[in-house]
Amino acid sequence: MASSPSSLPDPVDAAVVDAVRNGIPAALGDLGDLVRIPGIAWPAFDQDELVRSAEAVAALAAGTGVFDSVRVVRAAIPGTDEVGQPAVLATRAAKNGRPTILLYAHHDVQPPGDDALWETPPFEPTVRDGRLYGRGAADDKAGVMAHIAALRAVSEAIGDDFDLGVALFIEGEEEYGSRSFGQFLSDNRDALRADAIVVADSGNWDSETPGLTVSLRGAVRFTLTVRTLDHASHSGMFGGAVPDSMMATIRLLDTLWDENGAVAVDGLLVRDAETPEYGEETLRDEAGLLPGVSPIGDGSILSRIWNKPTVTVTGIDATSVERASNTLAPQTSVVLSCRIAPGQDPQEAYDALQRHLRTNAPFGAEVTFSDEDLGSPFLVDTSGWAVELARAAMTDGYGKAPVDLGVGGSIPFIADLVETFPAAQILVTGVEDPHTRAHSPNESLHLDTFRNAVATEALLLARMNARTL
Structure with missing residues (x-):
């Protein structure tokens, strides 16, 4: 942890930082226990493990001793007969005019x-070279434990009868699209209502420098199907005269980018905003770019990641190499995952992509669209008192001033939070660093970053507890 007890002149701050330091070993032990639970919301996996994960988080929340109520709750998935995955909802009421803070993370992986x-x-969970490895070690079970550890520290430093109101919402299906999220907010609106909301599901500038996320790209995901034949045909008998679906798909996909790899779709917007210095060497190190492979796009590297659209082919239905035959394929389907610039409406972006693909379909190929999933981008209002408190807490928790970050990824449910609680100030934070490899093999948590993140949140909670609205 960056700050020593004596480095903070306020006695409450010093006591909080001391409590954080003393509580880190237990927090990491609890995090390891959570990592051992393979709680995956996708239906192909054992859903009992997700229930076990929710129950474990609920027990940790109850064990802090600060909540009036701790429940495992599900909400309906609108438009279906199904219910969503188990979430944890814990609440304590504010007293004596103090604000209420909502702490969000997710326990599914x-x-x-x-x-x-x-x-x-x-x-x-395995510790190696100052990092904890395991699925969910960072995304987002470390976010869960940052909340729990911060609450423990505040309770130890100032007593569990503090005046700050706290709502803890640990979702169980963020990695599977948050399908019941909006309904959950509606069902539990009063319990979740807060003056500030901490979404602990983002990252930092590096392992030593905190980041406050102020912009997120939106997301447009859909399946594109290209058809050229009503049945498969012999590639030798008809090849050269008949366009197969794979050929048409390859030609069509190639129109989505220009010669530099930048997206070339009319109607997809670019946000004009300054970005910090970030060189190609750093990109190569953090992304794992192979020697000899050039970056794509134009403009500053961070503008490409934070403020411009992307189109990525994330899945394809085609004959495997193992099963390849001399056949003209009648139909090919691909999943396109597109990120859109902050400020763009996702429906407008989806419409632009459909127009482009229909217009550029080669050889008169038939194109259809299905399974669309749209998520709004987000821009943080940084003018509020909670943002000011958060930046100061980061500076003291890490020993370095935070960097305002844009993030190339998306957290679409933030738009639901803003719609449901328009007066709340949104603080998007996290425990990840550029080498976390979230969603990838060998995901890991930098242990010092975790310690500093817990200190930051504990200081924020203690200082909010001293604030009267």
Whole structure:
């Protein structure tokens, strides 16, 4: 942790930082226990593990001793007969005119992927070179434990009868699209109502420098299907005269980018905003770019990541190499994952992508669209008192002033939070650093970053407890 007890002149701050330091070993032990639970919301995986994960988080919340109520709750998925995955909701009422803060994280994790690509088992937490490895060790079980550890520290430093109101919402299906999120907010609006909301699901500038996320790209994801034949045909008998669907798909996909790899779709917007210095060497190190492979796009590197659209092919239905035959394929489907600039409406972006693909379909190929999933981008209002408190807490918790970050990824449910609680100030924080490899094999948490993140949140809570609205 960057700050020593004597470095903070306020006695409450010093006591909080001391409590954080003393509580880190237990917090990391509890985090390891959570990592061992493979709670994955995708239906192909054992859903009992997700229930076990929610129950474990609820027990940790109850164990802090600060909440009036701790429940495992589900909400309906609108438009279906299903209910969403189990979330944890814990609340305590504010007293004596103090504000209420809502702390969000999620306990579900991504599937591990290919186990052979992991250096250690994905659900066996392993410490190596100052990092904790395991699926969910960072995204986002570390976010869960940052909340729990910060609450423990505040309770120890100033007593569990503090005046700050706290709502803890630990979602169980963020990695699977937050399908019941909006309904959950509606069902529990009064319990979740807050003056400030901390979304602990983002990252930092580096392992030593905190980041406050002030912009997020939106997301447009859909399946594109290209058809050229009503049945498969012999590639030798008809090849050269008949366009197969794979050929048409490749030609069509190539129109989405210009010769530099920048997106070339009319109607997808670019945000004009300054970005910090960030060179190609840093990009290569953090992204794992192979020697000889050039970056794509134009403009500053961070503008490409934070403020410009992307189109990525994340899945394809086609004959595998193992099963390849001399056949003209009648139909090919691909999943396109697109990120859109802050400020763009996701429906407008989806419409622009559809127009482009229909207009550029080669050889008269038939194109159809399905399984669309749209998420809004987000820009933080940085003028509020909670943002000021958060920046000061980061400076003291890390020993370095925070950097305002844009993030290339998306957290679409933030738009639901803003719609439901328009007066609340949104603080997007996190425990990740550029080498976390969230969603990838060998995901890990930098231990010093975690310690500093817990100190930051504990200081924020203590200082909000001293604030009267």
